[in-house]
Amino acid sequence: MSHLSRHVLRPLFVAVAAVALLAVAAPASAHGIRSVVYADLSSGGPGVVHAQLQVEYDLLVVSAADAAKDDALFRDGTEAFEARHADEQAAALRAHRDDVSAYVAERFRISGAGSCTPTPADDITMTQQEGVPYAVLDLDYACPPSENGHEVVSSLFPDDEGYVTDTKTILTYALDLHEGSTVLDAEHPSFTTAQSPLERFWEFFRLGAEHLLTGIDHILFLLALIVGSRRLREVVIAATTFTVAHSVTFILAATGVVAAPPEIVEPTIALSIAVVGAWYLWRLWRGGKVDQDLSHAHGFLRLDRAGWLRVGVVFLFGLVHGLGFASALGIDEPWSWTLLWSLLVFNVGIEAVQIGLIIIVFPLLVLLRRRFPRVGTWASALLAVIVTAAGLVWFVQRVLGVE
Known part of the structure; x- marks a missing residue:
C-alpha cells in the first residue's frame, strides 16, 4: 500500500460508521413512499x-x-x-x-x-x-x-x-x-x-429524467462509476456499458418478456452501488493510479484486465438496474409500436440526465485532481466511502424488508 493510500484511506474508513448511521435513517427503497x-x-x-x-x-x-x-x-x-x-x-x-x-x-x-x-x-x-x-x-x-x-x-x-x-x-x-x-x-x-404524439412522448421523457434525478440509488451508482474512472475512455466505456445493459432489460421487462421479483432486484441494485464504490477504494488501497486524462489517447478501447473486469461487472449490474427502471414505470399493457416508442423515450430521458451528470462531475474531478492532487484524492475517496456505505446499508435494509 502506498504512503498516500494509507494516509487518505485510514481516516476515511472511520467515517464509514457515521455515514452508515445516517443512511439507516433513509428509506430502504431510496425512492420514497410511492x-x-x-x-x-x-x-x-x-x-x-x-x-x-x-x-x-x-x-x-x-x-x-x-x-x-x-x-x-x-x-x-x-x-x-x-x-x-x-x-x-x-x-x-x-x-x-x-x-x-x-x-x-x-x-x-x-x-x-x-x-x-x-x-x-x-x-x-x-x-x-x-x-x-x-x-x-x-x-x-x-x-x-x-x-x-x-x-x-x-x-x-x-x-x-x-x-x-x-x-x-x-x-x-x-x-x-x-x-x-x-x-x-x-x-x-x-x-x-x-394530445399530439410529441406531447405524449414528452411526458415519458420527463418521467424518465425525473426518475433518475429522484432515484438516489441510481445516482449513487453513476457517481461510483465516475469517481472510479481514471480516464475519459474509462468513464465513457463504463457509462455506455451501463446504458446498453439497462436498456435491454428495461425494454424486455416493461413489455412483459422478462420479469424478476423486487425482493431480488432492489437488494441487488443496492449491492451494485456498494461493489462499484468499493472497487475504487480497493484500487486506491492497493496504491493504484487515480489520475484522469481528458485527452483521447491512442487505442480508445484499450483497457487492462482489471478494467475489462470492471466493465463486465457494470454490465451485469446494469441488467438489474433496467429491471428496476421498468418496475418504477409500471406499464402493464399489450405490445404495440406506440408502447415501444414510449419506452424508448422514457429511456432517453434517463440517458439525458446520466450524460448531464457525467459532463458536470467528471471534469470537476479531473480539475481538482490535476490542480490539487492530494485534495482531489481525498474528495474522490470520501465520495466513494459515502457511496459504499449507503449501498451496504440499503442492501441490508432491503434484504430484511426494513422500510
Missing part, C-alpha cells in the same frame, strides 16, 4: 367511457374511510388486509361499495364537452401488482358528445392525505380513435386524448 395506480380507458358504447382502475388495497381502504368518515370500512378493510385473503378483502370493499366508488370517482374524473357522470362500480375484485394487493374497480362514465376527445384528471392518493409522498397514474387508453399510454402525477394531473 404508489402506482393503473388505469385503462376504452369505449363502453355511445357516450360512455369505460374505466378499469387498479389501486393499492390498503391505501384505498384508509383513504376512502377517511374521506367518508366510515369507521366500519376502516375496521373491516384493515381486518381483511391483515388476514391476507383476497376474498375477504374484496368482500370488505363490496360491503362499502358506495363510499369506495365515491372516493375513486371524485378523484379520477373524465370530461368531454362537459363533465362525465360516473356510475358506482358494479363489482370489485382483487389482483396483485409485484406482490402487493390491488383492488380492481370498473366504472362507466356517461359523457356528453364531444368532438375534441376526452380529458382525464387523476388526483388519487394526494400527498396531503399523508399516506404516500407521490402517486403516479399509469394511463393506457383506446379511445377517440387514439391509443397509447401516458403518466399522470401531482405536477401533471391531466391528459387529453387530443
Whole structure:
C-alpha cells in the first residue's frame, strides 16, 4: 500500500460508521413512499367511457374511510388486509361499495364537452401488482358528445392525505380513435386524448429524467462509476456499458418478456452501488493510479484486465438496474409500436440526465485532481466511502424488508 493510500484511506474508513448511521435513517427503497395506480380507458358504447382502475388495497381502504368518515370500512378493510385473503378483502370493499366508488370517482374524473357522470362500480375484485394487493374497480362514465376527445384528471392518493409522498397514474387508453399510454402525477394531473404524439412522448421523457434525478440509488451508482474512472475512455466505456445493459432489460421487462421479483432486484441494485464504490477504494488501497486524462489517447478501447473486469461487472449490474427502471414505470399493457416508442423515450430521458451528470462531475474531478492532487484524492475517496456505505446499508435494509 502506498504512503498516500494509507494516509487518505485510514481516516476515511472511520467515517464509514457515521455515514452508515445516517443512511439507516433513509428509506430502504431510496425512492420514497410511492404508489402506482393503473388505469385503462376504452369505449363502453355511445357516450360512455369505460374505466378499469387498479389501486393499492390498503391505501384505498384508509383513504376512502377517511374521506367518508366510515369507521366500519376502516375496521373491516384493515381486518381483511391483515388476514391476507383476497376474498375477504374484496368482500370488505363490496360491503362499502358506495363510499369506495365515491372516493375513486371524485378523484379520477373524465370530461368531454362537459363533465362525465360516473356510475358506482358494479363489482370489485382483487389482483396483485409485484406482490402487493390491488383492488380492481370498473366504472362507466356517461359523457356528453364531444368532438375534441376526452380529458382525464387523476388526483388519487394526494400527498396531503399523508399516506404516500407521490402517486403516479399509469394511463393506457383506446379511445377517440387514439391509443397509447401516458403518466399522470401531482405536477401533471391531466391528459387529453387530443394530445399530439410529441406531447405524449414528452411526458415519458420527463418521467424518465425525473426518475433518475429522484432515484438516489441510481445516482449513487453513476457517481461510483465516475469517481472510479481514471480516464475519459474509462468513464465513457463504463457509462455506455451501463446504458446498453439497462436498456435491454428495461425494454424486455416493461413489455412483459422478462420479469424478476423486487425482493431480488432492489437488494441487488443496492449491492451494485456498494461493489462499484468499493472497487475504487480497493484500487486506491492497493496504491493504484487515480489520475484522469481528458485527452483521447491512442487505442480508445484499450483497457487492462482489471478494467475489462470492471466493465463486465457494470454490465451485469446494469441488467438489474433496467429491471428496476421498468418496475418504477409500471406499464402493464399489450405490445404495440406506440408502447415501444414510449419506452424508448422514457429511456432517453434517463440517458439525458446520466450524460448531464457525467459532463458536470467528471471534469470537476479531473480539475481538482490535476490542480490539487492530494485534495482531489481525498474528495474522490470520501465520495466513494459515502457511496459504499449507503449501498451496504440499503442492501441490508432491503434484504430484511426494513422500510
